[in-house]
Amino acid sequence: MDLTEHIAAIPLFEGLPDPQIEELTDIVVDQTFKRGQSIFSDGDPATGFYVVVNGKVKIYKSSPDGKEQILHIFGAGEAFGEVPMFAGGHFPANADTLEQTRLFFFPRAGFVDLIKQEPMLAMNMLGALSRRLRMLAALVDNLSLKEVPGRLAAYILHVSEADDSPDVVELAISKGQLASLLGTIPETLSRILAKMSSQGIMTVDGKKVSIIDRRKLAELAESGKLPT
Amino acid sequence: MDLTEHIAAIPLFEGLPDPQIEELTDIVVDQTFKRGQSIFSDGDPATGFYVVVNGKVKIYKSSPDGKEQILHIFGAGEAFGEVPMFAGGHFPANADTLEQTRLFFFPRAGFVDLIKQEPMLAMNMLGALSRRLRMLAALVDNLSLKEVPGRLAAYILHVSEADDSPDVVELAISKGQLASLLGTIPETLSRILAKMSSQGIMTVDGKKVSIIDRRKLAELAESGKLPT
DNA sequence: GAGGAGTCTTGATTTAAGTCAAGGACACCG
DNA sequence: CGGTGTCCTTGACTTAAATCAAGACTCCTC
Numbered sequence: 183m184d185l186t187e188h189i190a191a192i193p194l195f196e197g198l199p200d201p202q203i204e205e206l207t208d209i210v211v212d213q214t215f216k217r218g219q220s221i222f223s224d225g226d227p228a229t230g231f232y233v234v235v236n237g238k239v240k241i242y243k244s245s246p247d248g249k250e251q252i253l254h255i256f257g258a259g260e261a262f263g264e265v266p267m268f269a270g271g272h273f274p275a276n277a278d279t280l281e282q283t284r285l286f287f288f289p290r291a292g293f294v295d296l297i298k299q300e301p302m303l304a305m306n307m308l309g310a311l312s313r314r315l316r317m318l319a320a321l322v323d324n325l326s327l328k329e330v331p332g333r334l335a336a337y338i339l340h341v342s343e344a345d346d347s348p349d350v351v352e353l354a355i356s357k358g359q360l361a362s363l364l365g366t367i368p369e370t371l372s373r374i375l376a377k378m379s380s381q382g383i384m385t386v387d388g389k390k391v392s393i394i395d396r397r398k399l400a401e402l403a404e405s406g407k408l409p410t
Numbered sequence: 411m412d413l414t415e416h417i418a419a420i421p422l423f424e425g426l427p428d429p430q431i432e433e434l435t436d437i438v439v440d441q442t443f444k445r446g447q448s449i450f451s452d453g454d455p456a457t458g459f460y461v462v463v464n465g466k467v468k469i470y471k472s473s474p475d476g477k478e479q480i481l482h483i484f485g486a487g488e489a490f491g492e493v494p495m496f497a498g499g500h501f502p503a504n505a506d507t508l509e510q511t512r513l514f515f516f517p518r519a520g521f522v523d524l525i526k527q528e529p530m531l532a533m534n535m536l537g538a539l540s541r542r543l544r545m546l547a548a549l550v551d552n553l554s555l556k557e558v559p560g561r562l563a564a565y566i567l568h569v570s571e572a573d574d575s576p577d578v579v580e581l582a583i584s585k586g587q588l589a590s591l592l593g594t595i596p597e598t599l600s601r602i603l604a605k606m607s608s609q610g611i612m613t614v615d616g617k618k619v620s621i622i623d624r625r626k627l628a629e630l631a632e633s634g635k636l637p638t
Numbered sequence: 639g640a641g642g643a644g645t646c647t648t649g650a651t652t653t654a655a656g657t658c659a660a661g662g663a664c665a666c667c668g
Numbered sequence: 669c670g671g672t673g674t675c676c677t678t679g680a681c682t683t684a685a686a687t688c689a690a691g692a693c694t695c696c697t698c
């Protein structure tokens with residue numbers, strides 16, 4: 183598969199006419215990062231945005247004393263780092279790879295012109311940002327209105343929905359990373375997983391989570407509380 | 411001031427040629443809400459979006475047991491409820507007025523076509539959504555990585571920046587609403603305001619907050635802790 | 639297959655902030 | 669005025685989750 187095909191397959195560029203795809207092919211920078219590398223940091227000036235070809239990238243905020251809150255994890259086909267192109271000029275969060283990752287970098291210069299010429303591209307971009315907003319609103323909801331068991335339940339159900347064998351969910355990330363995504367720490371996550379298992383809501387084996395009582399899980403996700 | 415002038419003055423429509431402004435004038439619905447009314451609820455199907463002409467609107471998530479987390483408060487000239495036009499079709503949060511509020515409602519039908527025809531409008535919209543994302547990312551950061559005193563400090567500094575007499579900040583909202591915006595409850599906010607006053611960081615008189623020790627405030631906002 | 643790093647679990651303890659409850663300040667209205 | 673409602677404050681108590689600390693497991697590499 184050559185570069186042009188790869189680019190044409192990116193959802194953000196869906197519906198773009200061939201000449202524009204070619205134009206993108208000309209300006210793209212193909213980059214590969216090792217696991218655990220930083221792509222950019224909160225506050226860095228932005229000169230373009232990225233699309234994940236393969237691998238995984240976490241977008242996160244961090245506090246001076248080293249705690250991290252993951253905002254999003256992006257996989258193949260997803261774009262990130264677009265915000266500074268339209269507002270502010272610097273990245274609003276950090277980005278690190280979670281595994282070896284190949285990225286396409288699109289320099290800002292020229293890309294904005296392309297958006298102005300291609301309504302389809304603008305619409306795709308608006309869709310992407312809107313979905314991101316929706317997702318962040320859900321994260322705030324979880325962090326602020328639910329306790330950790332509720333957040334975990336919501337997460338499992340969410341992953342389960344996007345799955346074909348919905349009762350056995352494979353966690354795509356480590357439990358430590360999951361804890362950070364849920365706004366907690368590994369110890370707490372571990373305890374809650376243990377408690378939920380012992381209450382017959384699900385079983386956990388490594389990264390494999392099997393849902394036993396989906397109703398109770400849904401109840402929990404709706405801000406219900408886990409009986410002590 | 412007639413309708414067309416009002417519409418031309420909305421930041422989102424900046425740079426739009428007159429014929430398009432006229433088009434918007436034709437489709438706009440002028441609405442007035444009393445204080446405390448619901449504009450839409452989380453999950454409602456969306457048929458368009460809104461712009462605040464005057465007044466204040468809070469966008470918030472709420473839990474079954476009645477707790478609320480405010481995501482944003484919009485004032486004159488700001489747009490809200492655009493997300494469902496580009497993703498999902500239903501509103502991702504609730505919207506209520508905080509005082510008597512006049513709104514322009516723009517039906518989805520036709521508006522999307524206008525965006526496709528007017529790159530300037532698309533760019534403005536991308537800018538608006540990007541700023542919103544930035545703001546939500548900051549909220550997550552605050553909720554997850556800072557304690558309540560840190561969030562309050564960050565809020566005060568934020569308001570102070572957007573002000574001309576930066577050392578005396580007038581809170582635009584009630585303390586109860588501020589608590590909800592900071593992800594806490596009025597009792598906690600009250601206690602922390604009292605503690606910060608007693609420590610000589612600032613003085614509080616009703617809605618008027620006077621910053622005394624800006625350095626300490628900035629330190630606190632950076633996830634520092636309030637000495638007990 | 640032994641050593642080691644990273645990851646996860648479990649236990650004891652602390653702490654920030656939420657809950658429950660009551661009282662005070664203030665404004666608006668008859 | 670006195671009354672009623674909203675908003676805010678203060679106090680005593682509870683609780684979810686963080687912290688601190690130690691040990692177990694897994695997966696590499698040598």
